[in-house]
Amino acid sequence: MKKQKLDTPPLRWGFMGAGKIANDFATAIDTFSKSVHRKVAVATREKQTAEAFAKKFGFEKPCDSYGDLAKDGDIDIVYIGTVNPNHYELCKLCLENDKHVLCEKPLTLRLEHTEKLIKLAEEKGKFFQEAVWSRFFPAYERLREELAKDSLGSIKAVTALFGINDQVTSRILRKDLGGGSLMDIGVYTIQFAMQVYGPFVPEKVHAVAIKNDEGVDMSVSMTLQWKDGQIAQLSCSNLAKMESSAEVWGQAGTLKLHEPFWCPNEIEINGKTEKHALPKVSHTLEFEHGEGMVYEVQEVKRCIADGLTESPHFTHKESHILAQILDEVKKQIGLSFEEIYSDDKETWKEAV
Template sequence: MSTLRWGIVSAGKISHDFTSALSTLPESEHKVVAVAARDLSRAKEFAKVHGIPNVYDNYEALAKDSGIDIAYIGSLNPQHYENAKLMLENGKHVLCEKPLTMNASQTKALIKVAKEKKLFLMEAVWSRCFPVYKELKKALCSGVIGDVKQVTVGFGFRLEHVDRLMKKEMGGGTILDLGIYTLQFQQFIYDHKKPLEVQATGHVTDTGCDIAMNAVIKYENNQLASIQTSGLCELTNEAVIVGTKGIIRVPNFWCPTQLMLPNETKEFPLPKCKHEMNFVNSVGLRYEAAEARECISKGLQECPSITWNESIQLAELEDTLRKILGVKFPEDSQTY
């Protein structure tokens, strides 16, 4: 396959980290050829930092650029659906930041567009592409901890100062921002099974956004998952898998470089990057970019590491948790 040509939608922090991570991959395989932002000055500054030749002040122009193969969507949550749909309708493959959309209805509608256009669409659950996840799956299949019965995973930081998390119109709340990581992890461990029951409680701000959530998800075969999110305090930010014969721990489970097995700890160091990063282990975004390229080269429309059905399951779980806590977005009342 020839070089995969990327267009970057939005010039924010995560887009910076993703583009920086791409620079650690061979230029013969990945090249960023354009960036678009609604603020032209931000797009120009982004392009200057990353050496990007084409700059646009609107997403439509990027979507119509015939020199782009795939669009990376790094915009705010409420813009994911429209931006990704725009790119697909203009013949672009799409790697869209998580959550893929605001709810299950949007997710199903977006996948329908990708199917019709015969294009690649992937929710950027970058965690799944880390080498630790591949090694973790091998360990579980080997039976090193026996039959898994409990998964506990919490994700939380002091986030009251983060504007987008506190505003409903910006797709705020911890369920969509942090909860998707905890949900995808327990879903990964339990092989994407459908839950028998979901119970949850939490706290909601005056603006209608969830600021903290605890949930218990019940599966068949006496399996349980306990997940927590918080924007009020830093949690352990570790995943613990308990089986009938032992325990596995995954520090920094959303972007892990270490796997703590019962009898050994395995390390998977990340490569160095020339740019300063905004988020922990962001150079690991290179793994999802590499998987996207591999899938496209094979003619796949979805990534085996995070399939369309899984994205729908994740959205449905997020919808369920929000409903229990009483968090509703304008998108929930619309038809797609």
């Protein structure tokens, strides 16, 4: 792991949400000393949940509400790990209260919301990051190195599969929770193609899907084509277990991120596999390779210490392009989340 700057004050964290993903992110922060990162406060919809989470992970205090946390002067940055539909409102709340923000993907469910948040963050001059943790793994750094060296030659094909058999998790099955395979795991396949081909909007997008009775996608296949004939074939599914790997096919070589490609510890370059050991952590993890969130924690600290408002490894521009691609795919498969917002099209109508 890269060393943190020793001459900077500790980064003071607030958490919004205390679910499984927050469990792993708090665990990642725990690998650092309190002189580097401090866990200050946590807020959830129900106070007792925040109290239990604060006690488990050693936060200094639970907050009574999201609003109280956003206004807390002892907090530098807020990590948002709630369900998808309220990402927009909570990001907006934090930015308006001059907090840096790290928000889990997808940043929002609507393109215009993503655009508004990026604009607000840039106006405020605050660090603002969509938590695409994949980009900070050592294997992705090696991928970028090989692309920079042009060792694979001209690249015209990328493939990525992400498939799990999960037909019970409510946040995936329910539209009012912003569900579906596209927004949950399909995001990872798209970001991989963008990592290879660069931050450009594809010229063509073709998508098909299988949906459940709520109209939420359970399986999606996408073909993306960029202007130079570069093609990405991507699939995500909550109906079938796949070999969830990603590959780059060049005229001079091939590269593969082994499963799980979105949080890999192995990369294969022209048939030779490199292993990258992940950090050791003290708490039980909820997700495979959740300890890899350590790299994301490191990157956030580095960027803020250096006065950056975004990570160069996943920029605001890339969040915007990702949102544009998702928007087009949703249109093609007939998926919309409009009905879960109130009449002013800003506020999420919270599920009962």
